[in-house]
Amino acid sequence: MDEKEIQAFDELAKLSISDDSLGTAGAASSLDKENINVVFIGHVDAGKSTLGGQLLYLTGMVDKRTLEKFEKESKELNRESWYLSWALDTSEEERHKGITVECGRAHFETDKRRFTILDAPGHKNFVPSMISGAAQSDVAVLVISARKGEFETGFEKGGQTREHAMLVKTLGVKRLIVVINKMDEPSVGWAKERWDECIDKLTPFLRQTGFNLKTEVEFIPISGLKGYNIKEPIPQGMCPWYTGPTLLGFLDSMPSIERRLDAPLLMPVSGKYREMGTMVTGKIESGQVKRGQNVLVMPNRHQAEVLGIYIEETEVKSAKSGDNVRLRLKGVEEEDVATGFVVCDPIRPIKAATTFQAQLVILQIKNIIAPGFKAVLHIHTCSEEITIASLEYTIDRKTQEKSSKKPMFVRQNESVVATIECGGTICLEAASDCDPLGRFTLRDEGRTIAVGKVLKVYATDETNAS
The missing domain is CATH 2.40.30.10 (Translation factors)
Structure with a gap:
């Protein structure tokens, strides 16, 4: 300098x-309000960016003239239904392809709170960007398309609904709001049968992922494109079976984040x-x-x-x-x-190391994981190539009992404590000391293969002693 x-x-x-x-x-004075960081997640084309744009419009952060400009431009590209998403998708690539590539960011506020929106990419090629957004969030809004075929595509293997929900839980997101979008679509017509079908398929998976359905999950039907049940309740007679809160009403009434x-x-x-x-x-x-x-x-x-x-x-x-x-x-x-x-803080700095011990839960792998296995680690906003240096012991996921012998390898659905070596020095903490900086995912060949939490950081010098 x-x-x-x-x-x-x-x-x-x-x-x-x-x-x-x-x-x-x-x-x-608005900055005195509690800030809540919200990430929109879900399969590509579920309507995440459109919902984000609608929220910005309904809370006065984007004016009608700007939206009308977006609407005119989207019509010229024969993309009439995309105009709301352009409030968040600002790059030419995102607008022309109709997909979110980077994690968009915007702000809105209600009478009680400020909100930072993180619009995560839904396409599987951009999951690392989604992880970065989710790592900064307090609340996740999982956007599900109720349209026939779209829900099934997003929820089946290869779709991003499952992976996104699992990732936000691993990354420490405190609350999940599941919005069933496109309920006004002609093939759905606000039918309670379709709502029940989506909920019945989602709940066992969310429970298995680790969410407490009573205290951590809320289901809300909406139309992101029309704005129904986002700020104002669904028009009378359109959806008589739903009596719950609007999306903004629920966001405002949630307990404060610790x-x-x-x-x-x-x-x-x-x-x-x-x-x-x-x-x-x-x-x-x-x-x-x-x-x-x-x-x-x-x-x-x-x-x-x-x-x-x-x-x-x-x-x-x-x-x-x-x-x-x-x-x-x-x-x-x-x-x-x-x-x-x-x-x-210079007096109490974060630990920096190349080696740490962690507990892993193996999710989906083609074969086995053994010492020498390489993957990409995603922890907070950091990504780094790692090697599984050694497997210490397995943990029975039902009884939590530890094995008496070192395993030679582990398979899908097993839990193991391993020593991990990083390609470079990274910043991290034991999850017991700082959960957001101690939870991570491992990815290989475009898939999330394991989730984990840091148990112990091996110091590179005395100042970083665990």
């Missing part, structure tokens, strides 16, 4: 933004760019951050100062666990930061 840039940094810190102009949580406010600062980096210095984006998983605070960027141990904090488009004095933020850092170059790094 040259002298002019350093001078610009110092001037920026002293600029017209006085403490009086920034509230403790932000300049706008946050790790008093824990050390931990913010996995989901993106970076240069704008009057180095900007990093991410969700604060624990602790708090203040303007002027000294932080450590791990695993490369670069010390930095927080010059600015931004929530949505507003600069704020501080942010806390649960907030999606952008941080302007002084003292670190853009090339010194990568997705999967973690901004943390």
Whole structure:
């Protein structure tokens, strides 16, 4: 960094933004509201982006004129039903193909809460992007198409409904809202029989995945395209058998998310760019951050100062666990930061290691997993090639009893404790210390083959001792 840039940094810190102009949580009173991070998941074409666009419109975040512009442009491409999704799908590739490629991001608010939408790709080729979005979320909205044939395609093997639900549970998402979309479609016609059929097929799978159906799952029928049952109830007489909440009504009435406010600062980096210095984006998983605070960027141990904090488009004095933020850092170059790094407290930094012990549940593999098996690890916003170094013991999934001998290999549906070696140094914590930074997935050949939790991090030096 040259002298002019350093001078610009110092001037920026002293600029017209006085403490009086920034509230403790932000300049706008809306930033005082609890923030909930919501990821939309589900099979391709289930209507995730359309629902996201409808939410933005119904909450006033996208005006009618903008939507009319999108509608006109989509008609010119013979894609009339896609215009709502364009509020989230902003790239030309996404608009022309009608699929979400990257994890879109937007914001809306209700009287009680602020929400950050993460619109995850539904196509199986973009599952890694979906994992990154889910890792930053508190609530998942699983969008199911009720249209004949589409529900079956998404839920059967090869569809993304099952994999997405399993991934968000593994990644620590606290609550699942299952919206049965396209209920107004002519082949469905708000029929209770089709609703019951979808629910009856989904519930055993969700229970098996680990969701508590009474406390963690809610089913809501909607029409994303028409906006029915999103903000306002379904018109009288159209769906007399449903008396539950609207989608926004349920999002507003959920219990508050428990946050790790008093824990050390931990913010996995989901993106970076240069704008009057180095900007990093991410969700604060624990602790708090203040303007002027000294932080450590791990695993490369670069010390930095927080010059600015931004929530949505507003600069704020501080942010806390649960907030999606952008941080302007002084003292670190853009090339010194990568997705999967973690901004943390210099006094109590996150562990950084190349080896750790974990418990794995093997989901679907062609043959067996034995020492030497290679896969790609996805943990918080980080992805890294790994090798199964050794298998320590298996765990009976019913009795939780440990085997007395080291297994030579494991098969599908088995649970095993293994030692894992990474291709490079990564940031992680034991799941018992910080769940969001200790749960992960393993993928191989385009499929999720295992889910796991970190049990122990093997230190590379004394400061990182477990």
